[in-house]
Amino acid sequence: MKQESLIKIENVWKKYDMGSEEPLVVLKEINLDIKSQEFIAITGPSGSGKSTMVNIVGALDKPSWGSVCLNNQNISEMSESSLAFLRGKTIGFIFQQFNLLPNLTALQNVMLPMEISDEPEYIAKKRAKELLESLGLGERLNHKPNQLSGGQQQRVAIARALSNDPQVILADEPTGNLDSTTGKFVMDFLGRLHSQGKTIILITHDIELVKYAKRIIHIKDGRIEKETTNTKWRN
Amino acid sequence: MKFKKCFQLALNIFIHSKLRSWLTIIGIVIGIAAVVSIISISLGAQQQLEERLGSLGADVLTVTKGMQRAMGGGFGGGEGGPGEGRGSSISSTTESKNLTARDVTVIKATPNVKLVMGQISGTADIAYSGKTVKDAKVNGVDISIWKDITTDTIDSGRFLTKGDSYSVVIGKNVAGTVFGKEVSLNNKILIAGKSFNVVGILEEGSSYYIPIDIARAILEDVGEKDFNSISVKIADVDISNQTVSDITKKLMLSRGILQEKNKDFTVSNPEAMQETMKETMSTMTLFLGAIAAISLIVGAIGIANTMFTSVLEKTKEIGIMKAIGTRNIDIMIIFLLNSGLIGLIGGIGGVILGIIASSSINSLAGTSSGMARGMFSSSAVNIQLIVGALLFSMIIGMIAGAIPAYRASKLNPVDALRYE
Ligand SMILES: Nc1ncnc2c1ncn2[C@@H]1O[C@H](COP(=O)(O)OP(=O)(O)OP(=O)(O)O)[C@@H](O)[C@H]1O
Ligand SMILES: [Mg+2]
Numbered sequence: 001m002k003q004e005s006l007i008k009i010e011n012v013w014k015k016y017d018m019g020s021e022e023p024l025v026v027l028k029e030i031n032l033d034i035k036s037q038e039f040i041a042i043t044g045p046s047g048s049g050k051s052t053m054v055n056i057v058g059a060l061d062k063p064s065w066g067s068v069c070l071n072n073q074n075i076s077e078m079s080e081s082s083l084a085f086l087r088g089k090t091i092g093f094i095f096q097q098f099n100l101l102p103n104l105t106a107l108q109n110v111m112l113p114m115e116i117s118d119e120p121e122y123i124a125k126k127r128a129k130e131l132l133e134s135l136g137l138g139e140r141l142n143h144k145p146n147q148l149s150g151g152q153q154q155r156v157a158i159a160r161a162l163s164n165d166p167q168v169i170l171a172d173e174p175t176g177n178l179d180s181t182t183g184k185f186v187m188d189f190l191g192r193l194h195s196q197g198k199t200i201i202l203i204t205h206d207i208e209l210v211k212y213a214k215r216i217i218h219i220k221d222g223r224i225e226k227e228t229t230n231t232k233w234r235n
Numbered sequence: 236m237k238f239k240k241c242f243q244l245a246l247n248i249f250i251h252s253k254l255r256s257w258l259t260i261i262g263i264v265i266g267i268a269a270v271v272s273i274i275s276i277s278l279g280a281q282q283q284l285e286e287r288l289g290s291l292g293a294d295v296l297t298v299t300k301g302m303q304r305a306m307g308g309g310f311g312g313g314e315g316g317p318g319e320g321r322g323s324s325i326s327s328t329t330e331s332k333n334l335t336a337r338d339v340t341v342i343k344a345t346p347n348v349k350l351v352m353g354q355i356s357g358t359a360d361i362a363y364s365g366k367t368v369k370d371a372k373v374n375g376v377d378i379s380i381w382k383d384i385t386t387d388t389i390d391s392g393r394f395l396t397k398g399d400s401y402s403v404v405i406g407k408n409v410a411g412t413v414f415g416k417e418v419s420l421n422n423k424i425l426i427a428g429k430s431f432n433v434v435g436i437l438e439e440g441s442s443y444y445i446p447i448d449i450a451r452a453i454l455e456d457v458g459e460k461d462f463n464s465i466s467v468k469i470a471d472v473d474i475s476n477q478t479v480s481d482i483t484k485k486l487m488l489s490r491g492i493l494q495e496k497n498k499d500f501t502v503s504n505p506e507a508m509q510e511t512m513k514e515t516m517s518t519m520t521l522f523l524g525a526i527a528a529i530s531l532i533v534g535a536i537g538i539a540n541t542m543f544t545s546v547l548e549k550t551k552e553i554g555i556m557k558a559i560g561t562r563n564i565d566i567m568i569i570f571l572l573n574s575g576l577i578g579l580i581g582g583i584g585g586v587i588l589g590i591i592a593s594s595s596i597n598s599l600a601g602t603s604s605g606m607a608r609g610m611f612s613s614s615a616v617n618i619q620l621i622v623g624a625l626l627f628s629m630i631i632g633m634i635a636g637a638i639p640a641y642r643a644s645k646l647n648p649v650d651a652l653r654y655e
Contacts, residue, residue, distance in 0.1 A: 060558060061649040081562045087648075088560015099555045099652065103251045113559040116236045160559065 007034040012066035041213035092161030096176040100145040131159035151182035245572035266531035267585025272593040277520040298465040333461035353462035357454030359427040375450025392435035403431040406440030542639035554651025563644040570640035578632020
């Protein structure tokens with residue numbers, strides 16, 4: 001079955017100007033086609049450019065060269081406010097550092113993306129509660145991030161990423177700061193989201209976690225070194 | 236993002252702000268307090284000034300002997316009638332001829348002059364119900380003209396009129412307080428040992444008015460024919476300055492004075508005086524206001540500083556906000572509201588402190604005497620001033636926060652997220 005590509009990365013380069021020194025090229029000639037409802041893992045050594053690539057896909061960063069299309073729209077040609085809209089509605093980020101807003105409660109953190117996209121408060125509240133409850137945090141709605149364990153914080157972050165029901169979940173080492181049990185919970189949850197139809201892009205250098213994905217992209221020194229397919233994939 | 240949400244987030248930042256923000260707020264509190272108290276005190280002083288000068292009557296000029304060297308000190312207006320009130324601002328430094336009946340005639344012949352009245356004042360001991368006031372100032376007025384030219388108003392009884400001889404009109408303060416016992420109409424008071432019937436009480440002041448012939452007969456230190464002052468009622472107030480210079484020229488001529496600098500009399504124009512006083516007042520207000528404005532600017536710089544630090548501290552949070560879909564403009568609005576809020580809270584504190592400050596200055600002035608009492612015993616804190624101060628402080632906060640807020644909005648999401 002030939003599917004429309006959801007994300008199409010063509011000849012993307014990213015370089016940082018380092019003043020007098022040689023510019024630092026961290027992504028080189030990246031080409032990648034991601035179909036809707038795929039589960040992709042991106043792996044590679046530290047500093048190889050994984051986060052940089054995913055940030056570009058998630059419209060948090062811009063490529064120095066090349067184009068990134070999301071739903072056939074070129075990200076580099078979009079206005080700032082449409083990019084913001086894209087980040088809020090189409091993409092859900094899950095970070096290694098959780099990145100919750102420290103002065104908001106769990107509930108408020110999850111409600112925020114919905115409120116940013118002008119969802120009525122009562123709807124946002126209802127959905128945020130449901131999400132947090134489905135992640136086992138029904139008792140922690142009014143806790144601030146610093147009153148939550150790492151695993152709980154990451155679950156709040158997942159709920160937040162899901163709040164606007166995005167097409168794509170970008171997870172940059174979501175289990176990096178969690179113990180193996182909580183890490184497994186998070187990974188299983190991502191697997192469940194995938195089976196519900198979400199496209200998932202996971203960065204990890206944990207070989208154990210790679211098995212959740214069907215396609216595995218290996219990055220080294222800013223280049224896609226190889227792509228493998230998970231033969232033992234559950235489907 | 237809805238404005239309401241932006242505001243909630245700005246409020247959230249404010250509520251969780253550090254001690255530093257509160258210190259910044261103190262800066263604004265002081266600045267706004269200074270502005271509010273200065274404006275309210277000078278507004279109050281201006282009102283007082285207008286009331287007092289207004290009671291002089293703009294259509295009555297006063298001619299006194301001596302050369303007036305400087306303006307100022309003319310706040311005794313409420314105290315006496317024409318002669319006394321305006322005369323008090325004049326210092327007779329040059330040896331000068333008294334004002335005479337001839338001067339009165341000369342003034343009468345000046346265009347735009349409606350009525351002219353010569354007046355004398357001298358001192359006498361006054362007694363009532365066993366109590367004596369020594370060396371009180373008593374005015375002798377022309378009973379046929381006085382009621383038409385005076386700027387005082389009658390509280391009870393009547394003005395002096397033709398046929399009055401040993402009759403007296405007294406100011407309200409005399410009637411009320413001076414003798415320990417209230418003086419009423421038709422009571423008798425002793426002036427220089429002579430018994431006078433009280434026929435009228437003026438609405439204010441503490442002066443005594445008696446017919447001029449009687450005054451010449453009983454008062455010490457008054458001449459036989461001369462006057463201490465001449466009141467001139469003019470027809471058209473709009474050309475009062477012209478009339479003043481006409482009178483001056485004529486009098487100089489008739490008194491044989493050739494040069495302006497040798498002038499031995501003064502024609503005072505309440506209108507002009509009022510203008511001068513007002514100008515002085517507004518210069519003073521401007522000066523004090525400038526000082527207050529400087530303290531506000533210092534406060535605003537404090538806000539800007541705090542906002543820069545705050546944006547820096549919140550870099551990561553700004554990155555997070557952007558990652559979940561916040562537009563640059565919303566980030567900007569949130570931080571602008573935040574700094575506006577700092578300004579506004581400072582403004583509220585400043586208004587409260589300013590009102591306290593100005594009212595304590597009022598009560599200080601109230602217990603003091605003279606000019607300070609006259610001018611600073613009432614401040615005018617009105618709703619416009621309060622609302623204006625609050626708006627102003629909020630706008631100052633926003634202006635001070637504008638650049639930091641702009642910076643926050645322009646942060647690159649990835650860099651912001653990576654910031655620790
Ligand atoms: N703002 C920047 N300026 C200069 N160099 C940068 C900047 N951001 C990232 N880099 C460089 O880009 C390279 C790739 O970084 P990236 O964060 O994508 O690595 P990564 O593969 O995610 O590594 P890790 O597994 O450790 O997270 C690194 O060498 C890093 O030093
Ligand atoms: Mg990384």
